[in-house]
Amino acid sequence: MDNEWKVGGEVDSWCTHCKGMKWHVIVAMVGPKLSKVQCNGCHKQHAYKPVPPGTPKPKAPKAKKSALPPPAPPVSDLETKLSGGETAARTYSPKDAYVIEEFVRHPTFGVGMVVGLPSAQKMEVAFRDGRKILVHQRGDGPPPPSTLTRPVRTEEAPGYVTDAPPPGGKGGTE
Ligand SMILES: [Zn+2]
Structure with a gap:
């Protein structure tokens, strides 16, 4: 890779007008990056596009994450x-x-x-x-105490009225 770009130099870029990769003359730069290029084919100026549109960016190789926890740090002394x-x-x-x-x-x-x-x-x-x-902790003893405590019923639904008909069967007439 030649990153020694400078205005007036040449670079391969996607041209949105020619719809292809073309040699472009570097017209403007922003810091180390190319900002504007001029197509050698259609002589139009546009932003620098290093890859055709729709090209997925290459993913940086990621360190494979292990499912295992990292080993404990070394013990000094x-x-x-x-x-x-x-x-x-x-x-x-x-x-x-x-x-x-x-x-x-x-x-x-x-x-x-x-x-x-x-x-x-x-x-x-x-x-x-x-x-x-x-x-370790493979004990046969009682399991560790549960953090869940059974709610204690403190009252027995006072004043509950039943719908059942009173004993004695049918009431009188209305
Ligand atoms: Zn072009």
Whole structure:
């Protein structure tokens, strides 16, 4: 791409009169952009149109978004933190719930620090030999308390009058 445009130079542009891509002489510029060009075919001046009308603009390549949450940021001084948390570490159990920066003691991986909670019942734990995704909150215990509370009925529809005919059957005549 040659972007060294200057007034008087030539550029390929769509000509709305010739209905085609034509060489144009640059007539006017606004900053680094071409503003007006003159067609070499019909010698008419018009705005610079780098592509034929209706051409979709090339889309900038977008970074593919992963469905997974981004990994937790690296932990600085992990070794120091693990050493400090060794005594406080809880023995890992998938039934327990853990929070970020809590220390767990895994039977295989040793002491690790919870660095992320990527999804429900999953936690990312930084161990000395790498990060692992472990399950947690898989308890058999009672489910977490619901935030929905059943509305308590406080009154029993006082003064409700029934339409049913009074006992004794038909009333008298009108
Ligand atoms: Zn033209």
